[in-house]
Amino acid sequence: MASRDVVHYNTPLQRVLSVLSVVFVIFYLIWTLLPFVIMFVSSFKDLLEAFKLPAVGDWAGIGVFFEFTPTLKHYQTLFAENNFSRYMLNSLIAAGGSAVISVIFGSLAAYSLSRVDFRGKSDLFFWIISTRMAPVVAVMVPLFAIFRSLDLVGTLPGLILAYTTFNLPFAIWILKGFFDNVPYGIEEAQMVDGATRFQAFRSILPLVAPGIGAFIVLCILFAWNDFLFAAIIGSGGAKTLPVATRELVQPQNIQWGAIMAAGVVTTAPMMLLGLVIRKYLVTGLTMGAVKE
Amino acid sequence: MATVTIRNVWKYYGQTPAVKDLNVTCPDGSFVSILGPSGCGKSSTMRMIAGLEHISAGDILFDNQRINDLAPKDRDVAMVFENYALYPHKTVFENIANPLRLRGTADATIKERVTGAARLLEIAHLLERRPHELSGGQKQRVAIGRAIVREPKLFLFDEPIAHLDAKLRAHMRGEIKHLQRNLGTTMIYVTHDQLEALSMADFIAVMHDGELQQWGTPSEIFNKPVNAWVAGFVGEPAMNFLTCDLKRRGDDVVLSHHNFDIPLLPGQVRQLNGAAQAGIARMGVRPDAMTVSMTKPSEAAIQGEIFVNELLGGDMLVEVQLADSRIRVKTTPEFEGKPGEICYLTVNRDKWHVFDAGDGHAYF
Numbered sequence: 001m002a003s004r005d006v007v008h009y010n011t012p013l014q015r016v017l018s019v020l021s022v023v024f025v026i027f028y029l030i031w032t033l034l035p036f037v038i039m040f041v042s043s044f045k046d047l048l049e050a051f052k053l054p055a056v057g058d059w060a061g062i063g064v065f066f067e068f069t070p071t072l073k074h075y076q077t078l079f080a081e082n083n084f085s086r087y088m089l090n091s092l093i094a095a096g097g098s099a100v101i102s103v104i105f106g107s108l109a110a111y112s113l114s115r116v117d118f119r120g121k122s123d124l125f126f127w128i129i130s131t132r133m134a135p136v137v138a139v140m141v142p143l144f145a146i147f148r149s150l151d152l153v154g155t156l157p158g159l160i161l162a163y164t165t166f167n168l169p170f171a172i173w174i175l176k177g178f179f180d181n182v183p184y185g186i187e188e189a190q191m192v193d194g195a196t197r198f199q200a201f202r203s204i205l206p207l208v209a210p211g212i213g214a215f216i217v218l219c220i221l222f223a224w225n226d227f228l229f230a231a232i233i234g235s236g237g238a239k240t241l242p243v244a245t246r247e248l249v250q251p252q253n254i255q256w257g258a259i260m261a262a263g264v265v266t267t268a269p270m271m272l273l274g275l276v277i278r279k280y281l282v283t284g285l286t287m288g289a290v291k292e
Numbered sequence: 293m294a295t296v297t298i299r300n301v302w303k304y305y306g307q308t309p310a311v312k313d314l315n316v317t318c319p320d321g322s323f324v325s326i327l328g329p330s331g332c333g334k335s336s337t338m339r340m341i342a343g344l345e346h347i348s349a350g351d352i353l354f355d356n357q358r359i360n361d362l363a364p365k366d367r368d369v370a371m372v373f374e375n376y377a378l379y380p381h382k383t384v385f386e387n388i389a390n391p392l393r394l395r396g397t398a399d400a401t402i403k404e405r406v407t408g409a410a411r412l413l414e415i416a417h418l419l420e421r422r423p424h425e426l427s428g429g430q431k432q433r434v435a436i437g438r439a440i441v442r443e444p445k446l447f448l449f450d451e452p453i454a455h456l457d458a459k460l461r462a463h464m465r466g467e468i469k470h471l472q473r474n475l476g477t478t479m480i481y482v483t484h485d486q487l488e489a490l491s492m493a494d495f496i497a498v499m500h501d502g503e504l505q506q507w508g509t510p511s512e513i514f515n516k517p518v519n520a521w522v523a524g525f526v527g528e529p530a531m532n533f534l535t536c537d538l539k540r541r542g543d544d545v546v547l548s549h550h551n552f553d554i555p556l557l558p559g560q561v562r563q564l565n566g567a568a569q570a571g572i573a574r575m576g577v578r579p580d581a582m583t584v585s586m587t588k589p590s591e592a593a594i595q596g597e598i599f600v601n602e603l604l605g606g607d608m609l610v611e612v613q614l615a616d617s618r619i620r621v622k623t624t625p626e627f628e629g630k631p632g633e634i635c636y637l638t639v640n641r642d643k644w645h646v647f648d649a650g651d652g653h654a655y656f
Contacts, residue, residue: 183375183377185373185375185377186377186378186379186380188342188344188364188371188373188377189371189373189377189378189379189438190379190390190394191343191344191363191364191365192342192343192344192364192365192369192370192371192448193365193370193390193391193394193438194365194391194394194395195365195394196363196365199394203379206381207380207381
């Protein structure tokens with residue numbers, strides 16, 4: 001096997017490029033992380049302190065950002081006055097519920113598509129993916145009409161169903177690749193050993209666990225961060241965090257402190273989730289794509 | 293234990309027939325090998341017996357019970373797959389225990405049976421490992437362990453040792469045969485390796501292009517092939533074929549070739565039907581049914597020129613150029629002929645065969 005090292009020649013151009021790339025990375029990090037830092041810091045600041053800014057060009061005055069007395073009052077506003085614990089629970093139920101339902105139906109469908117040959121299979125598979133091709137906005141109005149006639153608007157089951165319509169095709173699409181890579185012989189061995197088809201299917205689930213794990217994360221991210229479905233279908237009884245945050249912007253009063261705190265509350269769980277399953281997510285997504 | 297009867301079985305993949313009107317009866321407790329090249333329908337046959345493929349037409353019976361419509365789990369067969377098909381996330385112990393677990397066997401019994409099977413296969417020290425930590429031979433033993441841990445009616449082995457190295461394969465041949473004798477369970481063993489079939493089986497079913505060519509004991513298959521295809525497929529080095537003319541000469545029938553005219557034995561003349569006593573035929577003779585010498589031993593000897601010598605350790609294979617073809621002869625390593633020299637072949641007429649030039653069926 002050939003060496004997989006990238007051969008590195010220390011030419012002057014290379015040295016310039018390596019310095020430039022470090023500079024680029026630094027700027028990129030500032031660009032992406034600064035909003036989070038400001039959000040996080042501001043959520044602990046009193047409103048007066050939050051808007052204390054150094055003059056333009058006064059680089060020494062940057063310390064002003066960090067001169068404040070930490071306060072938890074914005075968080076208290078969120079949870080005591082604005083019922084954010086309820087909205088957080090709604091977000092969790094909507095995201096988790098749709099993830100679980102999508103995984104159950106998605107793995108069954110993906111398994112069938114991977115294992116059973118039938119007429120029109122490729123057309124069916126294309127149709128399943130094609131449901132993801134239309135932008136959410138395009139289907140929103142008809143979806144809303146359907147949901148309203150089914151009395152699902154403003155309910156958690158309605159929201160879960162809405163997320164599932166979008167997550168399920170994605171689940172089938174990702175998981176089919178994983179099932180395709182599991183040798184059929186393993187299920188055949190199971191069936192000869194005395195398993196039913198369903199037991200054989202269950203027995204290979206551990207082999208597609210990385211795929212299921214990766215999918216659950218992507219599915220939860222989609223639902224957790226979603227605003228459009230939540231605002232239209234979930235509005236009223238099934239308010240989620242993004243929608244509740246949006247409502248902190250009132251015509252006569254933009255509650256900056258509470259908005260910052262709500263941002264932290266919304267972002268932190270997903271960042272933690274990302275950190276915990278980071279390794280899992282990467283292996284999961286590449287394992288389906290690269291045949292071993 | 294069971295007698296397996298395959299009756300008029302067909303297998304179609306779309307419009308393509310893979311198995312054509314197969315009729316075989318495997319006696320209770322016997323070791324039956326299905327032998328054939330890839331694509332001959334032998335694996336399809338086995339998978340139909342296991343229940344992994346639908347039977348397009350015909351019946352398969354275990355002890356006179358029709359099993360066509362039974363799910364694999366209800367057929368009570370145990371199968372060893374070519375690629376072992378072990379469960380990668382389970383330990384060796386759990387792999388072997390799987391068939392018992394699926395049947396709800398008590399834990400104590402499982403432990404006893406699995407350790408028993410593992411001891412028999414000499415893998416008792418590997419029980420806590422996972423399949424990816426095992427060598428090919430060990431994986432194969434685990435797969436066999438999974439098959440023997442419960443006492444099924446029938447073993448199905450699908451080329452189980454095809455992926456092992458030659459030395460281990462020779463060793464496992466003996467072990468599998470010994471195992472089957474001890475357990476006394478009917479075994480159907482699919483292989484493309486004629487040596488495996490000849491050395492292990494009680495009966496061999498030779499298949500080609502989806503059709504059963506011949507059913508018989510290893511010695512029948514080897515010594516009395518029913519057609520030129522079986523004769524050419526079984527035996528290593530392969531049988532030599534020469535296209536000859538059959539000529540009547542007085543009471544004799546003579547096999548005539550550019551290099552020789554040899555009369556058939558009187559019994560062999562009777563085995564030819566009348567129509568075939570004159571015309572083209574194919575003569576077949578195995579490399580070990582001939583002798584080669586540098587001096588002319590008799591008038592009937594065939595003269596040829598040595599093309600190349602191959603030393604195979606204990607034997608020497610001499611390839612001899614006749615007028616339009618080459619034939620291979622097995623001799624001892626002491627043979628002194630050099631390529632290009634004239635040599636003489638003597639055929640053991642008791643062991644030669646004559647096949648019809650058209651459909652290839654054997655006269656004798």
